[in-house]
Amino acid sequence: MKEQFTAYLKNVGMSDVLIKRVETIHRFYEICPEELTGIFVSEVIKEDGNREYGSLWFFSKTYVMEAKSFISKDDFDITPLHKRVSYWSIEKQDYDFIKATEKSRMNLRVGFKHPTSGDFRASKENCDFLRDIIQNHIMPNMI
Amino acid sequence: MGDEKPKNIGEYRRWLQDKHGVKISSKDEVYYNAVSERIKTDFEGSDFWVRLTGNLHEYNDEYLLNTGYDLLRQYKPGLLSKPFASFFLKTYRKNVLLNANWPKEPQGGWILPSNWYSKINDIVRTLIEVKYLDGVEFLIEKMKAFCKESGGECLVFMEAREEGYYAAHLYIKRSFEVPRMTWDTEKVEVSIEVQLTTQLQEVIRRLLHRYYEDVRKREQEHEDLKWQWNYKSDEFAANYLGHILHYVEGMIMEIRDKQRQKEKML
Numbered sequence: 050m051k052e053q054f055t056a057y058l059k060n061v062g063m064s065d066v067l068i069k070r071v072e073t074i075h076r077f078y079e080i081c082p083e084e085l086t087g088i089f090v091s092e093v094i095k096e097d098g099n100r101e102y103g104s105l106w107f108f109s110k111t112y113v114m115e116a117k118s119f120i121s122k123d124d125f126d127i128t129p130l131h132k133r134v135s136y137w138s139i140e141k142q143d144y145d146f147i148k149a150t151e152k153s154r155m156n157l158r159v160g161f162k163h164p165t166s167g168d169f170r171a172s173k174e175n176c177d178f179l180r181d182i183i184q185n186h187i188m189p190n191m192i
Numbered sequence: 193m194g195d196e197k198p199k200n201i202g203e204y205r206r207w208l209q210d211k212h213g214v215k216i217s218s219k220d221e222v223y224y225n226a227v228s229e230r231i232k233t234d235f236e237g238s239d240f241w242v243r244l245t246g247n248l249h250e251y252n253d254e255y256l257l258n259t260g261y262d263l264l265r266q267y268k269p270g271l272l273s274k275p276f277a278s279f280f281l282k283t284y285r286k287n288v289l290l291n292a293n294w295p296k297e298p299q300g301g302w303i304l305p306s307n308w309y310s311k312i313n314d315i316v317r318t319l320i321e322v323k324y325l326d327g328v329e330f331l332i333e334k335m336k337a338f339c340k341e342s343g344g345e346c347l348v349f350m351e352a353r354e355e356g357y358y359a360a361h362l363y364i365k366r367s368f369e370v371p372r373m374t375w376d377t378e379k380v381e382v383s384i385e386v387q388l389t390t391q392l393q394e395v396i397r398r399l400l401h402r403y404y405e406d407v408r409k410r411e412q413e414h415e416d417l418k419w420q421w422n423y424k425s426d427e428f429a430a431n432y433l434g435h436i437l438h439y440v441e442g443m444i445m446e447i448r449d450k451q452r453q454k455e456k457m458l
Contacts, residue, residue, distance in 0.1 A: 066253040097265050121260035121455070 050075045054088045061090060061175045062100060067120070074105055074116045077125060083109035089182050094154075094172045103170060108186045115167060128165055134190040136160030139183070141176070149176035159187055195295040197288050204284045212304055219373075220305065221276045227309060227370045228273040231382055232316045234368055236271055240342055244335070245269065248320075251334045255327065260452060263327045265391060269318045271384075282312055309370065313363050313383035321391045324448065325441040328360050328388050335362055335386065347383075355427070356434020357397070359389035392437055400430050 050072050058068050071090075078085060087108030092100045105119040111131035117124040137159045143152035153176040157169040171179040198204040208214045235241055248267040255263035274282075283303045291298040303311045322328055332348055339346035345365045352358055363383040372378050389397070419427035 064250045064253040066250050066257060070257055099262070099267075120256055 051085075054085075057088055057178060058090065061092070061173075061178070063090070063102075067102070070120065071105060074119055074125070075107070078107050078114050078116075078127075081107075081109055081112055081114065081127060083112060085109050085114075087182060087186050089169060089171075089178060090175070091168065091170045092172060092175060093170050100172070104168075106167070106169065106182075108182070113167065113186070128161060128163070130161075130186065130190050132190055132192055133162040134159060134187055135162045135192055136166075137183075137187055137191075144176050146180055149174050155179050157183060157187070162192060197294060198284070201281065201284060204288060207288075208304075212302065214304055216280070216305075223371075223373055224276045224279065225273075228279075228315050230370050231309075231368050231384075232271050232273045235316055235366065235384055238366075240344060240364075240366070241271075243342070244338055247334070247338060251331060254334075255330055259324075259326075259448070260455075261324060261448070263322055263324075263330065265321055265323065269320050271316055271318050274312075274315050274317065279308075279312060279315065282314075283308060286311075309380045309382055314385035315382060317385035317387060319387045319389070319394070321389060321394050323391055325390055325438075325445050328390065331388055332360050332362060339364060352438075354431070356431040356438070358393055358434065358438045359387050359397075362386040362388065390441055392441060393434070396433055396437055400434070 054071075054075070055068060058071060063071070075085065085107045087106075089106040089108075091103040091106065093103070095101050102120055103118065105116040107114040107116075108130065111129060112127055113130040114125065114127045116122075117126075137157065139158075140156045142154040143150060144155050151173055153171075153173055155171045155176045157171075157179060159167045159169070161167075169179055169182070198207040205216055208216060245268060248264060248269075252263040252267070255261070286298060286303050288294065293299065300311065301307070309315060320331065322331055336346060336348065347363045347365075349361045349363075351361055363385055365381055365383050367379050368382050369377045369379055419425050419431065422428055
């Protein structure tokens with residue numbers, strides 16, 4: 050797995066045990082015919098202040114891949130991304146789209162041309178990474 | 193006083209003076225506080241404790257991967273030093289109330305100021321709450337392995353008392369340099385107590401804390417009617433609540449495991 054992916058996972062507070070789990074999923078997604086160029090972990094902050102992870106996302110130039118509930122399940126899918134984004138909506142809180150703070154939260158919903166969609170949730174510093182995903186992988190693929 | 197057991201702390205103080213020539217004064221309390229705080233501060237800053245608490249996140253996530261559930265509520269357990277009154281009460285219980293050899297010394301010998309920092313094993317303690325019953329054993333195994341690889345000594349007791357108290361106690365033995373009365377220092381072997389219990393048991397423990405404290409202060413009375421039959425007594429409600437809760441937590445585990453198996457089959 051790319052160093053930048055590992056650095057991102059560490060940046061959002063993921064432990065070594067979970068990073069190993071992500072590595073196994075990354076290995077699975079090597080079936081994708083293209084190089085994986087983006088990663089995102091959907092997460093929310095629980096009442097106790099700790100993070101709860103949801104889906105793990107990978108992006109290549111023309112595909113998007115989701116490992117749903119990646120901690121407890123092997124439930125993987127892949128769909129074309131290239132010029133397939135028909136809709137997106139963003140809900141954000143305490144986030145200026147420049148620099149995330151401890152209070153920052155952001156939810157992104159993306160609709161694809163074929164009837165599928167993806168939900169991305171981010172808190173704290175992860176909002177900056179979700180912003181990059183939007184700029185690098187979602188916006189360029191708007192129809 | 194002869195061989196009669198001291199019936200309260202006041203009598204115990206007199207007995208210490210008469211039998212062992214030990215007069216407990218406020219100076220002893222001040223000295224105890226200095227020693228216990230020193231032990232706490234040194235342990236808090238030790239590489240052992242910093243690394244162990246640093247590992248809790250990893251332990252949580254390993255459990256999460258195995259079960260789909262979080263192990264812990266929080267990753268920074270605080271250390272507490274035992275107040276002198278509780279400490280002194282514990283010496284009374286061990287020397288007198290629970291001493292099966294009375295009037296001879298208890299197993300392991302008398303607990304006196306000359307040795308009591310090594311004999312009382314929870315001068316500094318911490319509590320780690322896990323969410324589920326199986327988390328206690330999981331974490332104990334992790335901590336035992338950590339102690340072993342760190343070259344430390346640790347002892348584990350899975351407490352399951354008649355009074356409905358369920359928890360694992362892990363004792364980490366370490367050497368500390370503590371001040372003497374004369375303010376130079378000496379090395380003593382001290383055990384640090386790590387209590388591991390479930391979130392639910394801890395809720396009940398807090399509720400019943402005052403009750404347990406009262407029981408500890410009293411001499412064990414040989415009542416005609418056992419608490420198990422005296423449904424009007426405080427003990428009946430308090431103790432059985434602990435047992436029922438333990439049973440419920442076992443049932444929760446079973447339901448959780450069944451759900452997990454079903455999810456895997458889907």
